[in-house]
Amino acid sequence: MKLISKTISVDELKPLSEKMFGKLVKAVIDIDREIMAIDAELHVDLEDLLLENESEQDNLWGINFHPTKFPNIDWVEFDSMINVRPVRGNTSRYVENEQIRKKILSVVNKLVQA
Secondary structure, eight states, X not given: OEEEOSOEEHHHHHHHHHTSTXXXXXXXXXXXXXXXXXXXXXXXXXXXXXXXXXXXXXXXXXXXXXXXXXTSGGGEEXXXXXXXXXXXXXXXXXXXXXXXXXXXXHHXXXXXXX
């Protein structure tokens, strides 16, 4: 598991995806602090890493990267069990709020470069 607060390249994500079923890299984004944690089998482990490093639960959202699909729009998948938050109005694994999805993509675009 790695905390990412500075730019990482898509090429650095590719080897991480090779060890996962589906050729993806799991990530959890802190939309407030504009950092992310990557490279674990479960989103919850990445979430725990961020919580241990002073992130707040309400700001954490799980996604998957598909580095081989970059730069297509579907290279980021908004799907994780940690996203199920009925109290916050998110009743599925998908990030339902468009503004939150835009913020996630803003952080991703800041931290992940070609």
